[in-house]
Amino acid sequence: MERNPMRRQLAIMRQSLFDQGYLDEQFIQLEELQDDANPNFVEEVVTLYYRDSARIILNLEQALERKPFDFNKLDGLMHQFKGSSSSIGAKKVKAECTLFREYCKSGNGEGCTRAFQQLKREYATLKRKLEAYFQLARQAGPAETACCRKE
Amino acid sequence: MGMAAESQFHVLAVDDSIIDRKLIERLLKTSSYQVTTVDSGSKALEFLGLHEDDTTNPSTPCVSPNNHQEVEVNLVITDYCMPGMTGYDLLKKIKESSSLRDIPVVIMSSENVPSRISRCLEEGAEEFFLKPVRLSDLNKLRPHLMKTKSKDQHQKQEKQEEKSAFQSPKQQQQEKEEHQQQQQSSNNKRKAIEEGLSPERTRPRYNGITTVV
Numbered sequence: 001m002e003r004n005p006m007r008r009q010l011a012i013m014r015q016s017l018f019d020q021g022y023l024d025e026q027f028i029q030l031e032e033l034q035d036d037a038n039p040n041f042v043e044e045v046v047t048l049y050y051r052d053s054a055r056i057i058l059n060l061e062q063a064l065e066r067k068p069f070d071f072n073k074l075d076g077l078m079h080q081f082k083g084s085s086s087s088i089g090a091k092k093v094k095a096e097c098t099l100f101r102e103y104c105k106s107g108n109g110e111g112c113t114r115a116f117q118q119l120k121r122e123y124a125t126l127k128r129k130l131e132a133y134f135q136l137a138r139q140a141g142p143a144e145t146a147c148c149r150k151e
Numbered sequence: 152m153g154m155a156a157e158s159q160f161h162v163l164a165v166d167d168s169i170i171d172r173k174l175i176e177r178l179l180k181t182s183s184y185q186v187t188t189v190d191s192g193s194k195a196l197e198f199l200g201l202h203e204d205d206t207t208n209p210s211t212p213c214v215s216p217n218n219h220q221e222v223e224v225n226l227v228i229t230d231y232c233m234p235g236m237t238g239y240d241l242l243k244k245i246k247e248s249s250s251l252r253d254i255p256v257v258i259m260s261s262e263n264v265p266s267r268i269s270r271c272l273e274e275g276a277e278e279f280f281l282k283p284v285r286l287s288d289l290n291k292l293r294p295h296l297m298k299t300k301s302k303d304q305h306q307k308q309e310k311q312e313e314k315s316a317f318q319s320p321k322q323q324q325q326e327k328e329e330h331q332q333q334q335q336s337s338n339n340k341r342k343a344i345e346e347g348l349s350p351e352r353t354r355p356r357y358n359g360i361t362t363v364v
Contacts, residue, residue: 079261083171087170
């Protein structure tokens, strides 16, 4: 049980990310790889994810400007996005990627456009929540558990 | 101060995704492996000491060994879907190379495609992991690495037996040694497919998730 009130708030925030379906089991796998020698591992991976996602989103936007749609290319880009989202446990974003790919496979351009807008919204929400989470984690100070930050 | 007598295994991880490279590196290091990561199949071959010929003639081997690899690699773990050279292409090139074919290769993929899995296993991949890869998956690597170590010891043993066979020139004894050697090499070689798939091989290993055929 965390005595530090900020740590408790952090735990609640973390739990709600799982309860609301933003994150899945894979995020916990990342947390388990964090230790004293690698105290910021999860945040480092997530930061890489933001950067990589920004790149892919830009590429998708450019690809969606070219008519007619190159569904193969779109699917390829989304495959990448799905992969990285899956690797960090981004559950909702991953689901949106899957939906987009289904529209690609059936050659449904309108569906792709809609799905992409929805995907960007989900991604933005997740990013906002994770940024808030890690910011609080930094403010909350070292935990009583093994995930200790170096002072 | 005690030093560990066992030298670390060196794993070469290949993945075009920067996130997955970071992940696999951490997973491997947590499992006490030495790790090198590269972002493409061609870089992997370069690291392993192979260089592709420029010829497009299919009958000539497409890789020529460049002396011996500089750094010893005990296992290659590669993503399947990569631009340019896929993980499958990389697997093939490794298995076609006389200097590299004994290095165990593991394939990772985010997609559970049974035909893909069997194709990789038939080409000589030791394992097929579904992504995201977990620590528990990596526990399956150790037996393949240990097998490589014991195989090196076997080969040294075989060479010694050969020597003694030639010293006593009895035809029967020679034939016996050769037969034993053949049996041993077929036990060790991953191309046991030619002799018929063992029960273990026919079941693709992907964390026990049921295949949807």
